[in-house]
Amino acid sequence: MVIASSDMNMRAKTKLIIGILCLMGLAFGRGINPTAPDTETVSAPEYMGAMTMASSVREIKKTPITVVPRKTDGNKDTKSRLEVHYIDVGQGDSSLIICDNEAMLVDAGDESKGTAIQLYLKKHNIERLKYVVATHPDADHIGGLDVIVYKFDCGQILIPNCSNDTPSFDRLIYSVKAKGYSPHIVDVGEKYSLGSAVIEILSPSSEFIFSDTNDSSIIFRLDHGSNSFLFTGDATIPPQQALIFDPDLDADTDVIKVPHHGAATAYIKGFYDEVSPEYAVISCGRKNPYGHPRQEVLDDLKNRGTKLYRTDEQGTVIATSDGKKITFNTSPSSTWKPGEEENSDKTVRKSDSAVTRVFQHNLSDPPEPSVTYVYNKNTGKFHYPGCSSVTDMSPKNRADMYCSREELIKTYPDAKPCKRCNP
Ligand SMILES: [Zn+2]
Numbered sequence: 430m431v432i433a434s435s436d437m438n439m440r441a442k443t444k445l446i447i448g449i450l451c452l453m454g455l456a457f458g459r460g461i462n463p464t465a466p467d468t469e470t471v472s473a474p475e476y477m478g479a480m481t482m483a484s485s486v487r488e489i490k491k492t493p494i495t496v497v498p499r500k501t502d503g504n505k506d507t508k509s510r511l512e513v514h515y516i517d518v519g520q521g522d523s524s525l526i527i528c529d530n531e532a533m534l535v536d537a538g539d540e541s542k543g544t545a546i547q548l549y550l551k552k553h554n555i556e557r558l559k560y561v562v563a564t565h566p567d568a569d570h571i572g573g574l575d576v577i578v579y580k581f582d583c584g585q586i587l588i589p590n591c592s593n594d595t596p597s598f599d600r601l602i603y604s605v606k607a608k609g610y611s612p613h614i615v616d617v618g619e620k621y622s623l624g625s626a627v628i629e630i631l632s633p634s635s636e637f638i639f640s641d642t643n644d645s646s647i648i649f650r651l652d653h654g655s656n657s658f659l660f661t662g663d664a665t666i667p668p669q670q671a672l673i674f675d676p677d678l679d680a681d682t683d684v685i686k687v688p689h690h691g692a693a694t695a696y697i698k699g700f701y702d703e704v705s706p707e708y709a710v711i712s713c714g715r716k717n718p719y720g721h722p723r724q725e726v727l728d729d730l731k732n733r734g735t736k737l738y739r740t741d742e743q744g745t746v747i748a749t750s751d752g753k754k755i756t757f758n759t760s761p762s763s764t765w766k767p768g769e770e771e772n773s774d775k776t777v778r779k780s781d782s783a784v785t786r787v788f789q790h791n792l793s794d795p796p797e798p799s800v801t802y803v804y805n806k807n808t809g810k811f812h813y814p815g816c817s818s819v820t821d822m823s824p825k826n827r828a829d830m831y832c833s834r835e836e837l838i839k840t841y842p843d844a845k846p847c848k849r850c851n852p
């Protein structure tokens with residue numbers, strides 16, 4: 430249940446700021462900081478599809494207005510207890526939040542993790558999820574959610590105004606429809622209750638559609654007594670700038686889940702100045718091919734004395750709040766070791782100049798993962814991105830891959846290497 434909605438002038442202003450920043454991001458940011466989605470990119474017509482879905486669910490969400498203070502009453506009830514489980518799902522995200530016998534799940538890792546999350550919830554005696562949040566439609570966040578939607582009683586399914594042309598998104602939508610649920614598109618300023626804790630949506634606005642699925646990530650602050658936790662999905666620079674510049678959006682928190690698994694393209698120092706986190710959690714896979722987390726993110730957190738927890742080193746990290754104090758199930762990480770990008774030697778050795786250029790660029794300007802292969806959904810062949818066949822490929826058939834050769838073949842078991850570029 431949405432329990433509050435903020436003053437309309439504030440919301441209109443917030444939307445204006447986000448809109449301007451989005452446009453700035455589109456006009457300038459992309460050139461400087463190419464964003465690499467976790468999976469495939471989405472073309473304009475697919476966003477039109479998202480808009481249709483958005484308008485069809487929008488009428489269900491209008492809400493009564495109540496004012497909820499920033500500090501919740503979690504500290505009045507000495508028995509109130511909040512647990513935030515940052516579940517180890519390898520490369521991806523999944524967080525379970527439990528407060529006073531109510532539970533919510535934020536993402537469920539990739540499609541191989543749905544059953545593991547199901548068992549994790551069962552182990553914690555959870556049968557009902559008051560909220561299921563799909564932060565954004567990338568496979569490493571929503572891939573396992575269809576299992577959860579099928580197996581659990583889900584109160585409200587919260588989504589951003591964004592869709593994706595991927596099998597994992599299709600499966601999620603199918604499961605939601607099959608169970609007769611109507612997803613709710615969130616909007617900045619909305620508040621939700623979970624036990625004595627309160628969740629405030631900080632991004633995105635339901636009225637904007639970002640060009641990048643990561644930027645459509647639902648960002649929310651969870652308040653429990655005087656403690657607060659920030660969830661950021663894979664949001665990169667534009668939504669973070671909105672939080673920095675909009676005085677009505679309060680991102681100052683005790684615990685931040687670091688945006689986009691600690692990627693460099695999702696890092697701006699100003700955001701951490703704004704959040705001033707005492708604790709940070711990074712969810713990423715051991716030896717993930719993207720090289721998450723990046724050195725500059727770790728350096729910033731280290732320099733400001735933030736205690737860091739990492740699922741790749743420590744497994745599932747659990748934070749517990751009594752409304753006054755936050756404790757963790759493990760000691761902070763002390764390695765400050767960045768991820769290493771998957772060894773690209775094999776690819777660089779190929780004489781394909783476009784491929785070589787991509788990796789040389791990466792060495793001087795450590796970046797997000799680049800496209801490693803391009804798969805043609807029609808012919809079933811895969812290519813190096815620089816192959817001449819790729820230039821002629823219809824966008825409809827083209828799937829840009831950001832993974833190793835083995836992972837590509839796991840995704841498309843019938844994939845055959847192109848005879849021209851011989852990947
Ligand atoms: Zn992700």
Ligand SMILES: [Zn+2]
Nearest residue numbers: 467567643663
């Ligand atoms: Zn993503």
